Amino acid sequence: MSDTKSQDKAERLKAALKENLKRRKAQARGRQAAKSSGTESGSLSVSGERDKASD
Template structure:
């Protein structure tokens, strides 16, 4: 009986860890996308300033 319970607990833990890893990877991908889009926006604004005619 104890062996069955410990196996079930191990299976639940394994599933929970797997879901946690998926969630953390998704968060990391989201952060990376924000970082990349932020860098693109920054480079666009810098080039716009550079190309603006001076007075």
């Protein structure tokens, strides 16, 4: 019975690792696309402008 539990755990771990790898690859592709288009930190500049004091 513990063999079945360990197999189930191994399958869940395998699936989680596979999904994590997919997500990391998608993030890397997104970063690469942003870097090549020149808008690497667009969201940072928007928040920076929002935090400026308005006189």
